[in-house]
Amino acid sequence: MTSPNATLRIDDLHKSFGGLHVIQGVNFTVAPGERRLLLGPNGAGKTTLFNLIAGDLKPTAGQIRLADEDVSDLPTFRRAARGIGRTFQILTLFSRESVIGNVIMALLGGRPQRWKPYGAVAKDPALRREALDVLARVRLDTLADRPVAETSYGEKRRLEIAMALAQAPRILLLDEPLAGLSKEERGTVSALLAELPRDLTILMIEHDMDVALAFAEKIALLHHGRLIVDGTREEVIADPRTREAYLAQ
Numbered sequence: 001m002t003s004p005n006a007t008l009r010i011d012d013l014h015k016s017f018g019g020l021h022v023i024q025g026v027n028f029t030v031a032p033g034e035r036r037l038l039l040g041p042n043g044a045g046k047t048t049l050f051n052l053i054a055g056d057l058k059p060t061a062g063q064i065r066l067a068d069e070d071v072s073d074l075p076t077f078r079r080a081a082r083g084i085g086r087t088f089q090i091l092t093l094f095s096r097e098s099v100i101g102n103v104i105m106a107l108l109g110g111r112p113q114r115w116k117p118y119g120a121v122a123k124d125p126a127l128r129r130e131a132l133d134v135l136a137r138v139r140l141d142t143l144a145d146r147p148v149a150e151t152s153y154g155e156k157r158r159l160e161i162a163m164a165l166a167q168a169p170r171i172l173l174l175d176e177p178l179a180g181l182s183k184e185e186r187g188t189v190s191a192l193l194a195e196l197p198r199d200l201t202i203l204m205i206e207h208d209m210d211v212a213l214a215f216a217e218k219i220a221l222l223h224h225g226r227l228i229v230d231g232t233r234e235e236v237i238a239d240p241r242t243r244e245a246y247l248a249q
């Protein structure tokens with residue numbers, strides 16, 4: 001399989017934890033600008049695959065390429081600097097800091113200013129403006145100075161997306177961005193995801209089928225660590241293996 005222009009390309013990826021083979025020879029590519037959904041029953045290996053792509057786990061075998069560069073041996077922070085952004089299923093925010101303070105820290109992550117005292121850098125008007133622009137993309141600019149501890153769960157989830165966007169990723173890995181959200185919040189998050197620019201490639205794990213299927217153009221279905229179906233939304237929905245994988249749960 002050759003896709004020279006793929007944003008992400010995974011070749012024969014394996015991951016075992018002791019005798020448990022969680023990822024068993026996964027091959028797939030994500031094209032620039034694509035909206036790809038990663039589906040699979042509980043325990044299929046979806047989050048493990050995200051951890052392997054982001055660099056939080058080391059593969060047992062196989063390769064991961066970002067825009068043709070082999071990043072398989074790079075640590076997480078170097079992959080983030082190359083353009084792999086992600087959100088987590090479990091919130092990872094600084095709750096005592098303000099909403100904008102969290103985004104400023106994310107903006108500073110890859111810049112030389114991060115070595116200067118945070119208090120001084122955080123007051124830089126240009127940096128603040130940049131952070132407000134990022135917050136506007138997730139509709140949180142009006143809450144910029146609120147401590148994270150005083151925001152709702154849904155607002156925290158949107159802030160996590162803002163922090164990933166602040167690092168200007170080429171590909172964004174979204175791990176269940178709608179999990180635990182109210183109906184109203186789900187609407188807000190799905191609308192802001194639909195507005196993200198097409199130069200950003202998105203790979204998403206999501207169990208909310210209405211939103212996920214509306215969002216995704218292509219779908220990969222993982223089952224017991226193998227991609228058993230990989231194609232357009234219509235092909236994957238129509239494939240009997242999709243139904244079997246979910247019924248077997």
Ligand SMILES: Nc1ncnc2c1ncn2[C@@H]1O[C@H](COP(=O)(O)OP(=O)(O)OP(=O)(O)O)[C@@H](O)[C@H]1O
Nearest residue numbers: 017018020022040041042043044045046047048049
């Ligand atoms: N660090 C680890 N050590 C041992 N086993 C692990 C580890 N991480 C994940 N696993 C196992 O790997 C399998 C796949 O887990 P993973 O979280 O990737 O699945 P998932 O498809 O994301 O599931 P869910 O939809 O429930 O989040 C599970 O059996 C899990 O217990």
